[in-house]
Amino acid sequence: MLSTSKSLAAPLLALATLLSGCAADSVLVDRYDMQGLQASVAGQNADLDYLKTTGDRHHQELTELHSESTQQIIDSINRQVKPPECPPAPKAPVCTIDASTDTGTSDRVKGKLVVGEVEKAFLVGPNFIYDARVDSGAETSSMDARNVRRFERDSQEWVRFDIPVPGKDDTFETLEREVVRNVRIIQANEQDHERRAVVELQFRIGDHEQKAEFTLSDRAHLTYPLLIGRNILRDVMLIDVGKEYSTELPRSIRTGSTRNN
Structure with missing residues (x-):
């Protein structure tokens, strides 16, 4: 009976050792995958920041270009259209007297x-x-x-x-x-x-x-x-x-x- 137990112990020990090695390898593989995922996310965030910066710069350039074009159009209109002018106030009619030779004495x-x-x-x-x-x-x-x-x-x-x-x-x-x-x-x-x-x-x-x-x-x-x-x-x-x-x-x-x- 004792000899039978000893004969089973060796295989069990070998099996336990094998299983423990597989677990360690599995943990190492998951850790490597997580590091790669984090690196990928960081790269994507960097790409998004670059795209946002580039988009903001392009928007600012378009806004300035639009303002400049609008001002050019206004300036062109002002040069072509003469500003309105108020007509001169009409002079009140005055009855005049021909006094070219006789102006009276004063x-x-x-x-x-x-x-x-x-x-x-x-x-x-x-x-x-x-x-x-x-x-x-x-x-x-x-x-x-x-x-x-x-x-x-x-x-x-x-x-x-x-x-x-x-x-x-x-x-x-x-x-x-x-x-x-x-x-x-x-x-x-x-x-x-x-x-x-x-x-x-x-x-x-x-x-x-x-x-x-x-x-x-x-x-x-x-x-x-x-x-x-x-x-x-x-x-x-x-x-x-x-x-x-x-x-x-x-x-x-x-x-x-x-x-x-």
Whole structure:
């Protein structure tokens, strides 16, 4: 019996040795495969990083090329298309007077017209000559106007009014003008205020002609139908206190006006 056990031990030992050798070889083979896989993954990651870097560079180059091409197109359009220009503002029509040989007489001091407290004033349009009161105490010039009626024309406020004909009592001529603005006038000892229209009228005193704003007001109770205020005097005229009619209108106006006083 003992001899039988000894005879079996040798083969078993040999078998165990063989099996242990196979296990060791199997472990070595798996380790080598894992190292190769890791090396392959590292190589693929390096390739991906290279492709990403290359793609980013190409994208940046395309973006810069696109921006440059767009700017070239814009520059070319700007060179071919002329920028829009605003048309010049139309000049207001001005009624001129032929005074090539007779300009009237006026004294001037440092370029300013010297006027008296009363002057002959020629109103362009109706061609009337009025006695005008020159008053440095009045802020705005004033024109004697009756039956003032407001109306609308081309979405603008206009006014229709009657002015006295010089030298003819109770005789009037109707004018129409666009309203430049409105002013509020508060009369003395009155709580209510009056809304008066302001229009532009063209006139001439001596050899000076201009267009200015006049308040439309009923001046029937006053001596002079026309008042020249500071809005005209400022930087244009000087008053010689105590004098009257220190200027003279051109002969062509004095003899050719429609009506005069």
